[in-house]
Amino acid sequence: xxxxxxxxxxxxxxxxxxxxxxxxxxxxxxxxxxxxxxxxxxxxxxxxxxxxxxxxxxxxxxxxxxxxxxxxxxxxxxxxxxxxxxxxxxxxxxxxxxxxxxxxxxxxxxxxxxxxxxxxxxxxxxxxxxxxxxxxxxxxxxxxxxxxxxxxxxxxxxxxxxxxxxxxxxxxxxxxxxxxxxxxxxxxxxxxxxxxxxxxxxxxxxxxxxxxxxxxxxxxxxxxxxxxxxxxxxxxxxxxxxxxxxxxxxxxxxxxxxxxxxxxxxxxxxxxxxxxxxxxxxxxxxxxxxxxxxxxxxxxxxxxxxxxxxxxxxxxxxxxxxxxxxxxxxxxxxxxxxxxxxxxxxxxxxxxxxxxxxxxxxxxxxxxxxxxxxxxxxxxxxxxxxxxxxxxxxxxxxxxxxxxxxxxxxxxxxx
DNA sequence: TCTGGGGTCCTAGGACCC
DNA sequence: TCTGGGGTCCTAGGACCC
Numbered sequence: 001x002x003x004x005x006x007x008x009x010x011x012x013x014x015x016x017x018x019x020x021x022x023x024x025x026x027x028x029x030x031x032x033x034x035x036x037x038x039x040x041x042x043x044x045x046x047x048x049x050x051x052x053x054x055x056x057x058x059x060x061x062x063x064x065x066x067x068x069x070x071x072x073x074x075x076x077x078x079x080x081x082x083x084x085x086x087x088x089x090x091x092x093x094x095x096x097x098x099x100x101x102x103x104x105x106x107x108x109x110x111x112x113x114x115x116x117x118x119x120x121x122x123x124x125x126x127x128x129x130x131x132x133x134x135x136x137x138x139x140x141x142x143x144x145x146x147x148x149x150x151x152x153x154x155x156x157x158x159x160x161x162x163x164x165x166x167x168x169x170x171x172x173x174x175x176x177x178x179x180x181x182x183x184x185x186x187x188x189x190x191x192x193x194x195x196x197x198x199x200x201x202x203x204x205x206x207x208x209x210x211x212x213x214x215x216x217x218x219x220x221x222x223x224x225x226x227x228x229x230x231x232x233x234x235x236x237x238x239x240x241x242x243x244x245x246x247x248x249x250x251x252x253x254x255x256x257x258x259x260x261x262x263x264x265x266x267x268x269x270x271x272x273x274x275x276x277x278x279x280x281x282x283x284x285x286x287x288x289x290x291x292x293x294x295x296x297x298x299x300x301x302x303x304x305x306x307x308x309x310x311x312x313x314x315x316x317x318x319x320x321x322x323x324x325x326x327x328x329x330x331x332x333x334x335x336x337x338x339x340x341x342x343x344x345x346x347x348x349x350x351x352x353x354x355x356x357x358x359x360x361x362x363x364x365x366x367x368x369x370x371x372x373x374x375x376x377x378x379x380x381x382x383x384x385x386x387x388x389x390x391x392x393x394x395x396x397x398x399x400x401x402x403x404x405x406x407x408x409x410x411x412x413x414x415x
Numbered sequence: 416t417c418t419g420g421g422g423t424c425c426t427a428g429g430a431c432c433c
Numbered sequence: 434t435c436t437g438g439g440g441t442c443c444t445a446g447g448a449c450c451c
Contacts, residue, residue: 037419038419072416073416073419074419075417075419077419091418092417093417093418096416096417096418098416099416135450135451136422136451139451218449221448221450222448223447223448223449224449252426255425277422278422278423278424280422281420281421281422282421283419283420284420285418285419285420325444333417333418336445337444337446338444338445339445340444341443341444370418371419
């Protein structure tokens, strides 16, 4: 890197992404308390389908489903600011939220729509700055260092261009932080939300980062934060004053040295353009808690469907895996997992179902269940040209594996 | 009528091999 | 007969993130 170039990394975060996308469709809801959540389509949502030929923007507010009419499980994915004023927050149970503000509009989560907008804003960024790391549906890191304009005013010029272009082409706003690395860029992007830009320079660490709570560091969650509090550390500045050895004594070598580096604003992780998935999974929380014996038939149907979905996902994305596992959550919210690794890479629903069934036998099933999940890990990309052909060695292996399994005199299935 | 779904990474113990 | 590592793979659980 020529001496005149400083490493400039941006973190871009879409503002209230799901809610903003919904407000593009339903501008009449602007300013009203609104929550998004509850995957299960309730009867109320049929109202939204029944708008006939009217534009969505002309559906009367009175026609929208209300939180107070909702029955069932589920949590809030997004709550708009007017809804938050009633004490509603994301991850709150829908039923609890309904008590706080029954009149709030309740919209179901529409992932396909959010993904379309996600694709759109990321394509806009890539056109301007090609080094982008995907961090989920509403977040990215961008390496500004070598992009024209990326050094001007600490990155502000390029950040403004990206922000403006996204707004012009999608109607959505975002917040951007530009800093010497990903760790600091992520924190900076929160400084001027919404629709803000924050430029953080290396020598501003003490002044702008050290006063913040440790929890603001991406990677310090509720557990680590609580432990830090117990040890008398509240702010990042206080964390930075501690000795590395002291931190390693209390948090282990790896975490301790990482905490120390993070508090001093040090982070040399690169912006990663592409990555391969490690696992693919599906899970579902039941409408009511189910019992392995009494609700055997119902569970069996759900179990088989999850396996089928995982197999479909694997095949669609072009992967096979050799570690098959399950996840259970009991009615007391305790979770267990079991998995098993086999020799061949597979992506066939029947084999996944078979192996997952074996895993299920290794788990206690007296207590009622609220969630069941199926996972395939240790993934390998399969050749796209032969991925579905009969000559594919993978498919042959699958057939072999299926036979092997069938000859294991299939013990009685639990479900 | 608390507490979603889809991920990644780390730790720690045991098996097994050299 | 006892003793010592190191390395890798597998499994289960947990912290954390979006």
